[in-house]
Amino acid sequence: MRIISMALGASVIALAAPAIAQDILFKPIVEARLRVETVEQDGPAPISEDNDATATTIRLRAGGEVSSGPFALLAESEGTLALDEHYNSGVNGKTSLPIIADPETVELNRLQIQYRTKPLVVTIGRQRINLDDQRFVGAVGWRQNEQSFDAARIEYMGIRNLKIDFTYAIAAQTIWGIDGGRFGATNRPTRIEGSNLFATVAYATKAGTLTGFAYLVDEDEPVVALQRNSSQTFGLRFAGARPFSKTVKLSYAASYARQTDATDNPVRYAADYAAAELGLDVSKIRLTAGYELLGSDAGATGIAGGYAFQTPFATLHKFNGWADKFLTTPATGLQDYYAGITYTLPKLGKTGPLAASVAVHRYDSDRDKIHYGDEYDAQLSLKLDKRLTALVKYADYRRKGIASFTGDADTRKFWAQLDYAF
Template sequence: MIKKISFAACCSLFCWPFYVSANESVSHEFDWSARTRYADFSGEEDARAASLLLRLNLDSKWSENIETHLQLDNVNRAFKNEHSDGVDLNGNPVIPDAEGFDLNQAYVALNYDSVKFQLGRQRINLDDQRFIGGNGFWQNEQTFDAALTNIKFLSNSQFTYAYIGNVNRIFGDQADNNLSPGDEGYESWDGARPAAMLGDHKHHTHIAQLNYNEWDYSQIIAYAYAIDNKTQPTASNNTFGANYNFTYKADVLKYRVRIESALQKQPELNDSPLLTYYLLDANIGVNRFEFNGRYEVLSNKEGVNFITPLASLHDFQGASNLVQNYAAHGIKDSSIGITWRATPFKIESQYHQFRSYTSNDYLAQELDVTLSYRPNRKHVVSLLLAYFKPEFSASEESSTSKLYLDYAYNF
């Protein structure tokens, strides 16, 4: 299921190298990686899945200034009748590791001292990916058909701008406009896949970020995202924000603090309210341990939620990805965490308590634990356990447990 890439990007990738002088040295570097996964969900509805991602990379350097990158992915899965993958909707819980062959990245890069330009299908991971990211946890990551410019200035600062024409989402190209007759919801949706479940979203989106990093301990990032989603207009928004980061190490102690605020309007809505986002994140590291406290608020006004549709959503508000089912009136996420590191092992834990933004009522709680083993650069084994329980229900049957066991190999 090779995704369509823009004509301009294809021309850039396959025609530009022929303009390189015969005297220029040309080099190619090939590598591959693999990631296997077993996922098991237990709750009101059970599900399980197994998948294998094979990834091939070809990096070519055509001259001192011109490079190309080609990345091909293939995902296969098992236990197909025991889960939905976001493409096949059989009524079981969704584990969105969609199957198929994918042109994941294909771009040309021009490098000129402090300026870099990339055209084509590419990753765009800005800052911590809270607003723009690749959802790389899933086997089929999110990439962007875009033109991106990165400009470095002063000693360690940079400005990034990108125009996005298409978002290649984690469901893949097989999640097209038409449902299969056997899919759940086929009749109620008249055979048409809802826009939120499509594998491709057409965009006319502009994103810009300024990263000012000229101090020893402080960093300021300001951003403006004009997201114009033509396929799903309700996901369009104009978001403006900034964050301040402080990092300091004194002997055995290490401190990290992040403060962030953003404003958002959703132009597709008449008289769209001005929505707010706040974050306070504090970390203290002592030897092998790191302690974290985090408070994040996504507001709601007049029935409209603050949204982050292009974020790496799995990385925020709990690894179970379930709290959004209860967040119709905004969300307040209070969490604490502990991380322990001793090479090659790492253990992370995070406890979340979720409240409604408008009423301050308890919504749910969640505990996530991740165990990682990385003996060297090539091999990584990780186990993620997530336990989610709605606060309003005392019944254990209403809770959900999720397990992800991954093994990754990097050539």
């Protein structure tokens, strides 16, 4: 009888195993990026016999996601190797060279548990977070080592046309990697701890999506330069599009926010943010024009010369030109007037799409009537197949007058890269 029971039990397990196996899914993560980046930088800073830098780096990501029903576990490692390190990575001590913020590193990029249904997604652990246009919170995907957050995030979509997104983050894993903070680079640590709250409420209408947001940043670090990033920002954003025909579409976006100091910030200030952009798609051509203001408070206390609106957790490379001259907003603030054109070919032989774009920026201060400079950007990208993409890119920043902020120098940057994603 015991033998029969054991055999029956084994049969039940054998019959159930295929069903269980089918319910467990595995999705591999394999990504690679090979990049050559060069920088030619004129005086006044850094002062060196060699103001040129070259970084040849390769970035690898590997991992996977195991899911069953609404639950998923994701783990992903990330590593960057410098094949040519004639550059200042920000943490390698080569401070006489221009900075290219791709340090060598090996780290755990993401480790998260997720519960996901149609109305609700909950993510806990080290994760990638991109909110709205990434102006305030993003993964900094352009850099080889991306930014991730140790956080709990809730996304609720159970009410028609409404999305509520709330994140509590206890730390940001920065782009500076495992050597963060070395050689005196205390303002570029591996990890920034704190109690950060990111909240957005978005309501979709026929004309576009209206989003209210609150970003409460607490950089709980002993470094004064990081403490100054602690702030509270409240604002609104509206973005939408209107098609006129199958080949003509108008898109638009506008934002406003108010930022003040918070928690242990030694600076007392208040500053405004405003942005507006129009885009016109006509067949294969897209025209864009926009304006962005990061305001300055001349009466800020606790720091000489005033203080300006900052977005320390943003994907900053997306904004204010690809030369990255305004990763930290100058004390006198920033006004960015820009325009661009993109031409896209869906197919180019057996490859495609092919996209070519150019853009121009004029940078002025918010106060004191300073014209910082102008920038000219160009990019060409081609998808070679479903997994491989090639890109070349150029940025040329031309300073006007005297140097108006740290790092204000004529700068030319060039990139060539290949991206692979499995």
